[in-house]
Amino acid sequence: MVSKKRQDYGFSGYRIPVIPRAPRSIRRRSPRKKLVEDSTISAFELLAAVAGKLLQESESSTSSNAAEGKVHPGFYRDGNKTRLPENDKALKFKHFDQGSCVESAFVPEISIQDHNNLSNGKGLSQAENDSLLEHTSALASRDLPTNVDYDMKLEMCKDRSSDGTFPCKAEGRSDDVGDIYDPKMDDGPEQIVDEIEQLSLYRDPIPGAPLQKHRSDVKLGIRDDDENSFGCNKPSTKIRPFRLQPCNGYHRTRKMLTSKYRKVAPKFKDREFYNSSEGMKYFCRYRKNICRRERCHWAPIKKRKLFDHSFEVAYDQEASSESVSNLPEKEMKGDKSSSATILHKENGVSASVKAHQKSKDSKVKFNIKSFGVPELQIEVLETATVGSLKRMVMEAVTAILRSGLQVGVVLQGKKVRDDNRTLRQAGISQSSNLDTLGFALEPSSTHVSGPRTAKDLPLVLQCNADLQSSRSPASPYFDSCISKASLDPRLVMKLDNDIGSNHELKPSPNAPTDALKDEALPDSKALVPVPPTNMEALAVVPFNSKRKHNELSQRRTRRPFSVAEVEALVEAVEKLGTGRWRNVKMRAFEDADHRTYVDLKDKWKTLVHTASISPQQRRGEPVPQDLLNRVLAAHTYWSQHQPKHGKHQVEPLQITDSPVEMVGA
DNA sequence: GTTAGGG
DNA sequence: CCCTAAC
Structure with a gap:
């Protein structure tokens, strides 16, 4: 019998061997392959987000922060630049791709302190450190320069030939690449940056390439000409061990974040960014298919399906336009260069934009220093776990990215909506005042819709959290709880324990589960115990409210039989x-x-x-x-x-004399 | 859609 | 728990 599948391949003459259904089989059997392939949003966007965060950090920090370990020493700090040695010039990123190149070495700041705060002073585990390390390195080693969806040229404002300074050049670093993989080398951000630079060595196809002096001065000619550019341009396999390095922290993170996420947002490309809140620095890892936006259209969000009961996202498309003009003066200040920096928020999206007028012709050059990600509004119970919080943030970010982003242009506090106008017509010209020009990443309105009204906050998500699962060995979430006060005020996460509509947990007074006695529950206002109705109540199972998200759901959570x-x-x-x-x-x-x-x-x-x-x-x-x-x-x-075939069933085995009343029989 | 069995 | 073949 020839299966349908077989016939549908469309090959004439030759039929490829029967291959299991690609989506599911591949997902399971080639996890690493998937890691490489998942992508939706351009690396540029992520890069921008990270860079923006760095910029913010650097601009608001002084040298005194260095002692506190909150800022990468020398990173983006003009007064603390270190000259990059000559032989290190080649260490800069340089990713040539059909004539365009990307040079970048942005690295997100890692604030161990903040993480410690989140975990009640427990500090990062080694695995977490490993994870961070890999994230950071991975960011630099592959994510940023590749697979960018824009054909965009960003001319940085600084004269790149004037100096060769490299703001974060660690001294006395080792050339031993193996050090990169040493999880013990959690020497902090500086070390990581150093590692990135080392890594970049192996990416540079042109060893003698001109040195890029400053991260903010890089010239970005980002194109997506080659969707396989990463693989093709990776000149050395030395990166690979790093990349594929089995890392406990990494796997743990993946387990925590992606078991569901991998399919909720299967199109995200490798990327890291983190929420720019004081209370937490958060890294996420995104992986996606390497495909162009033109080819692989972002899957429109099917909200109900995607998020089911556990996740809702809504965007406010209107309410934030005026926020640009309401920004604190501090944020409107330009920097010392001839260009101006505007940090504005629109639809919860921040963008720090530099625009300047250097050229003599009619071209206008934009120095978009960074993009931010939409602001997140998250509410979470104090009794929720850090793990659940992380997951919620993760899902929020995922939702944002998955929903699609578009670039908004704001001039003098007004959105420039007409895409057909020329720059000149729109008032964006060399002679105009570009100080008030801003860009923003904003949710694509065509993708995001929902029952929410425009009154909603820029981004509001409501998540169910796995409260009990924090104690369950089956759940990889962290145990530590955090106080709401330690969160950034902008992070307001709603934690709706939708138990009533969730059949996953039906506590039984006769056989109360341990989970119900968990300390996480008393504060769960939304938690309404449901009388037991069936056998399920007797099972001590992890309360997984996110079991069935969508058709892309990951493997079901293990639920041992009671x-x-x-x-x-x-x-x-x-x-x-x-x-x-x-x-x-x-x-x-x-x-x-x-x-x-x-x-x-x-x-x-x-x-x-x-x-x-x-x-x-x-x-x-x-x-x-x-x-x-x-x-x-x-x-x-x-x-x-052999009862299987005969219609007339054999006399049932009678071992028990008094059959227990069976539910639903 | 169910069942059986390998993974 | 997943996947597939065979019904």
């Missing part, structure tokens, strides 16, 4: 036999939506196996031996009586 469930299963199988799993399901697990008949079949399989091994070899929650005995007995019985 003893009660096992008993119900055994009972049903005793009566119905093996091979009638649908009936078993209907009989004993009718209301347990999370248990499919395949699950029951699988569980039976494992039960039989468990019963046949020695108790020392068994793992997980111990199943009472008598239950296992019944399993074996039923298994033996039904293997002999």
Whole structure:
């Protein structure tokens, strides 16, 4: 029999071998490949976000901050530039791509302190440090210069030939690339920057390329000519070990962030950015398919499907236009150069823009120093875990990016909406005052829609949080709780425990789960216990409110069978036999939506196996031996009586004299 | 859509 | 728990 799939390949003459359905199989079997491929938003945007953050940090910081470790020493600090040695010139990023090049070495600031704050002083674990390290390095080593969706040329305002200073050149660094991978080298941002520079060595196809002196002075000719540019231009495999380095922190982060996220936002490209709040610096890792925007259109957000009960995003397209003019004067101040910097917020998007007029012709050059990401409004209970908070932020960011971004132009506080006008017509010309020109990344209105009104905050998300799961070994979230006060005020996360509509947890007064006693719950105002209705209540399962997000859902969370469930299963199988799993399901697990008949079949399989091994070899929650005995007995019985085919079922195995009343039977 | 079995 | 083949 030739399957449909086979016929649909469209190859004439030759039929490729039967390949499992690509989306699911590939997802599982080639996770790393997927890591490389997921992409939607340009690296430029992320770069811009990071750079913007750096800019903000540097502009607001003084040299005194260095002692506090809050700012990369010398990074973006004019007064503390270190001259880059000659032989380090080649270490700069230089990514040539069909004539265009990208030079960049932006690195997000990593504030260990802030992370410590978030974790109640527990500090970053080694794994987290590793993760950060990799994020940072990965950012520099591959994410930024590649796969940019814009054909955009950004001329930085500074004279790049005037000096060769490199603001963050660490001294006495090692040339040993292997150091990069040493997780112990968590020497802070400076070290990381240094590492980035080293990494860049292996990316530079032109060793003698002119030195880029300052990160903010880079000339960006970003093009997406080659969507495989990363792979093609990676001249050395030395990057690869780093990239693929199995990193506990990395995997942990991925586990935490991406099990769902990987599919919620499957199109995000590798990128890092973090929310620019005082209270937290947050890195995210995005991976996406390497594809151009022109080819791979962003999947329109299907809000209900994407976020289901657990996640909502709404954008305000209107309310923020005037915010540009309401900015504090401080933010409107220009910098010392001939150009001006405007930090404005629009639709929750900040952009620090430099525009200047250098050329003599009619061209206008823009120095877009950075973009920000839309502001996040998140509310979270104090009893929520840091892990859940991170996840919520992650999802918020994911939603923003996935929803699509567009560039907005603001001139003198007004949005320039007419795309057809010329720059001159719009008042953007060399002779005009570009000090009031701003760019903004803003949510693409065509993609984001929802029941929310324009009264909403720029970005509001409501998430369910896995409160209990913070204590569950099955959930990789952090335990530490943080105080709301430690969060940036702009981060207001709503944590709706939509238990009422969530069938995942139905606490039973008879068999209350440990999860219900978790300390996280008392403050959960939205938590309304639901009387138990079925076997599900007896199962101690992680409360995973995000189990079914969308069609792209990741593998289901593991939900070990409780003893009660096992008993119900055994009972049903005793009566119905093996091979009638649908009936078993209907009989004993009718209301347990999370248990499919395949699950029951699988569980039976494992039960039989468990019963046949020695108790020392068994793992997980111990199943009472008598239950296992019944399993074996039923298994033996039904293997002999073969109930599967005959319509007339064999006399059910009668081991139990008084059958327990089965729910939903 | 179900069932069976490998992974 | 996932995936697939075979019904």
